[in-house]
Amino acid sequence: xxxxxxxxxxxxxxxxxxDQFNIESLFGGPIAWYTPTNAALWMGLAILAVIxxxxxxxxxxxxxxxxxxxxxxxxxxxxxxxxxxxxxxDGVVYFPYIMTLFMFIVCANFLGLIPMSFTTTSHxxxxxxxxxxxxxxxxVLGFVKNGTKFLGLFWVSSAPLALRPILAIxxxxxYFVRPVSxxxxxxxxxxxxxxxxxxxxxxxxxxxxxxxxIAGIVAMYALxxxxxxxxxxxxTILTCVYLKDALHPSH
Amino acid sequence: MEGELAHIGAGLxxxxxxxxxxxxxxxxxxxxxxxxxxxxxxxSQTATLFIGIAFAEALGIFxxxxxxxxxxxx
Amino acid sequence: MATDTQSAAEASGPGMPQxxxxxxxxxxxxxxxxxxxxxxxxxxxxxxxxxxxxxERQGTITNDIAAAEDLKAxxxxxxxxxxxxxxxxxxxxxxxxxxxxxxxxxxxxxxIATADTKIAAxxxxxxxxxxxxxxxxxxxxxxxxxxxxxxxxxAMGGKADAKSITAAVTARMKx
Numbered sequence: 001x002x003x004x005x006x007x008x009x010x011x012x013x014x015x016x017x018x019d020q021f022n023i024e025s026l027f028g029g030p031i032a033w034y035t036p037t038n039a040a041l042w043m044g045l046a047i048l049a050v051i052x053x054x055x056x057x058x059x060x061x062x063x064x065x066x067x068x069x070x071x072x073x074x075x076x077x078x079x080x081x082x083x084x085x086x087x088x089x090d091g092v093v094y095f096p097y098i099m100t101l102f103m104f105i106v107c108a109n110f111l112g113l114i115p116m117s118f119t120t121t122s123h124x125x126x127x128x129x130x131x132x133x134x135x136x137x138x139x140v141l142g143f144v145k146n147g148t149k150f151l152g153l154f155w156v157s158s159a160p161l162a163l164r165p166i167l168a169i170x171x172x173x174x175y176f177v178r179p180v181s182x183x184x185x186x187x188x189x190x191x192x193x194x195x196x197x198x199x200x201x202x203x204x205x206x207x208x209x210x211x212x213x214i215a216g217i218v219a220m221y222a223l224x225x226x227x228x229x230x231x232x233x234x235x236t237i238l239t240c241v242y243l244k245d246a247l248h249p250s251h
Numbered sequence: 252m253e254g255e256l257a258h259i260g261a262g263l264x265x266x267x268x269x270x271x272x273x274x275x276x277x278x279x280x281x282x283x284x285x286x287x288x289x290x291x292x293x294x295s296q297t298a299t300l301f302i303g304i305a306f307a308e309a310l311g312i313f314x315x316x317x318x319x320x321x322x323x324x325x
Numbered sequence: 326m327a328t329d330t331q332s333a334a335e336a337s338g339p340g341m342p343q344x345x346x347x348x349x350x351x352x353x354x355x356x357x358x359x360x361x362x363x364x365x366x367x368x369x370x371x372x373x374x375x376x377x378x379x380x381e382r383q384g385t386i387t388n389d390i391a392a393a394e395d396l397k398a399x400x401x402x403x404x405x406x407x408x409x410x411x412x413x414x415x416x417x418x419x420x421x422x423x424x425x426x427x428x429x430x431x432x433x434x435x436x437i438a439t440a441d442t443k444i445a446a447x448x449x450x451x452x453x454x455x456x457x458x459x460x461x462x463x464x465x466x467x468x469x470x471x472x473x474x475x476x477x478x479x480a481m482g483g484k485a486d487a488k489s490i491t492a493a494v495t496a497r498m499k500x
Binding site: 018238 | 298301302304305306308309312313315316319323
Binding site: 018019021022023031032033034035036037039040043044046047050051054055058061062063065069072073076077095096097099100101103104120122123124125126129130133187191 | 340341342343344345347348349350351352353354355356357358359360362363364366367368370371372374375376377378379381382385
């Protein structure tokens, strides 16, 4: 790909920042829709991580929590409070759904930070499905719960009458951009961080700048840990915001 | 030739990342200024802060994506 | 560069694996399975369990607080009862002291009175005895003086009659 020889003395600098996102069949052969791939493997590991974090730690059901159990309770309380605060009391019904999204994204993001691992959330296929699931759920829910009143979301009744059609167009566009930005934000952030780390790693091949490159990798890795969590948080909280719009469409 | 132009375009698109950085800094800085004026209201608005940062950052990610597309997919 | 990109693209689809739509079906398939499994795990096992633990803890804390309030009230009650008992005991002690004092005073007064009467009786008796003795002594002196005067008169050779001697002695003794 971007394999330009930087100079004769460096022996050619090889940048393959996107190779880490390649989907490969685990046992060779072509990739059909059912083939177990590295993506499937790391999604399975995400399931195991969720089980380990939320099920195995809480088997004792102790009133005074152990370390693992308090992590599980912290995650539970974090998402529960988010749903309750943002979506309101009637949004709590959808808490398991939102918790599923949050746990999957956060586990996949952090598993993707393990060196040599595969980051499932860096693929648009994954995030688009997640975002479309949220978008379709919210839209259907809005119409089921509120009927045609859900369209009031696009009709800004507090604006002057002359402006309302224009605002309605803007609102409709922004409504349909939601799944796009929702999915690209997550995948883009994760992909960008990983690609930048790979670029720094490519520079580490030059002995002179390798200390700087490695320091850069460390710094980017720390930032990626932050981004992994924040993107999961943002994805979840935006889901809550959309859910609030569906439940209470009035502006 | 086309490839070189695509790379130049990718570089131009990457400017958008810097613009998004300005936007994110704006959001965070204004939040901090507001939080220092009224610290008691700050805690309840952190969710809004993150939503604002997410929206600002998403546009930077779009430009980054355009850059990547120009680099690798065109 | 362009040829490079194209050869890479021919080797493994487009340059960005994310845009290789041939793998999307596979990823979506596994993603849906993953999400369903996580949803089932969370909604069937993990979330009810954590919710029950949290509820139980909340209940325990509430109970403990209630129990603590109870115990506090009891302690305050006990303190009040203790204070009351202390005050009662003090009053009782004061009463007993006063009573005892009064009893002792009465006994003392009685004893003093008895002693006074006894002393008065003894003193009267003594005075009587002294008076008797004194009277006895005067009579004796009178007899002795009469006898002595009679003897002296007789010795002088006179004849003294008893009447005049008695008169003379009485007169002298008065003088």
